[in-house]
Amino acid sequence: MKSYPSPISVTVDAVIFTISDGTLKVLLVSRDEAPFKNKWSLPGGFIHSKETSLQAIKRILKAKAGIANIFTEQLYTFDDSNRDPRGHVITISYFAFVREDQIKFNKAKHPQSPTFFSVQKLPPMAFDHAKIVKYAIKRLQAKLEYTNIVYALLPKTFPFSQLQNIYEEVWNRKLDKRNFRKKFMSLKLIKPTRGLLEGSRQRPARLFQFINPNQQELKKFF
Amino acid sequence: MKSYPSPISVTVDAVIFTISDGTLKVLLVSRDEAPFKNKWSLPGGFIHSKETSLQAIKRILKAKAGIANIFTEQLYTFDDSNRDPRGHVITISYFAFVREDQIKFNKAKHPQSPTFFSVQKLPPMAFDHAKIVKYAIKRLQAKLEYTNIVYALLPKTFPFSQLQNIYEEVWNRKLDKRNFRKKFMSLKLIKPTRGLLEGSRQRPARLFQFINPNQQELKKFF
DNA sequence: CCAAAAGTGTTGACTGTACACCCATGT
């Protein structure tokens, strides 16, 4: 048996999306070592020798931001020769979603200051992470159109306007209320509950929920 | 600066499609070393330390099958822990297209017997390559729908039926002649030439060509 | 003249889009 030629360093990076304050945001952490020390970057790190890239992502997200049990999907493997000043380092990138209520950051446990940035106002980032985020947004926009991933961004019950807002934020354009409701309802993914959204100073909105309560996997609409 | 932890062996594999004898085929080579010696596998190999995965694919395809200058696109990175008996080996897979007339295999130059197999009659394959091929076919089916990649599978001029045949083969279903022609023509990608297809014993077919003669990149239809 | 593939239009169903007003509540 031949020896294994040319070992290469392999990292993983995650583009974690959330919707908070009604806008689409991405999770960044402050790098605690060179290169790019103190620059914002996607949460990521080297793959350990006995784990898969998916296991590595889950380990790193838990350690750096206390995030667990979220939907993740492979995005792309970036290996441009100039992407890392340390040499030949490739990264397998993932994208994922969290709901606001799943997050609790903590200065002591998460010293790299995990912070959600609006995709409209991203800071300068380490490596080629700006490119990776851009690519992830494109993928997210496409997936929203033909799958039910929006599920991963919504709480158990939600008013219809919150659902529509996600589509508007991700696609970055306004949608017609009536047409959107008609189309989404025809997909038979959600149903009204008996609940109403209290506490606004307008007419209370009907709350909806997904019909399949443990709808974990991704389904195609068509 | 920290040392680079956990080097991992990284390979590339290519799923090369062609249409020949009117059917969709995939290129396989016979492995010339362990593991899986003499089994059919996707053409691939280890990435050298100074090259990107794309460069590696191009180098390997040229060496193993004499194929150069073809359209390639990254497919997925497979890294299941059990995919390679040698240990932790991940593979960045690519898919690509050749036209029949671009190929000339040669026993002396290409000792691994590169051979196109119909996707309907694939032999047992090494590693997880059957899974990779299956994934590539799905991607190809999707891409055919909303991009102009069919370009990469057609000669300079071609009868309309050859174009339709590609769609039928890849999607594995029959399409209505009239509807297909109407729809494809409305995309304004091809135009009729003055040429006719001679040599059949039926009515000669009009030959078409793509309007942009150097249409290398992938364009979306919509 | 026969076999074989080439070529051509119309209709009905469905889907997407544009568009404006009343409703229920809190202040």
Next chain:
DNA sequence: ACATGGGTGTACAGTCAACACTTTTGG
């Protein structure tokens, strides 16, 4: 009473799917 977002229906245009016959050539 008013400000605010919640909630609803119709009409037109464009797209998709079903469907059958004539044309041109070689043998």
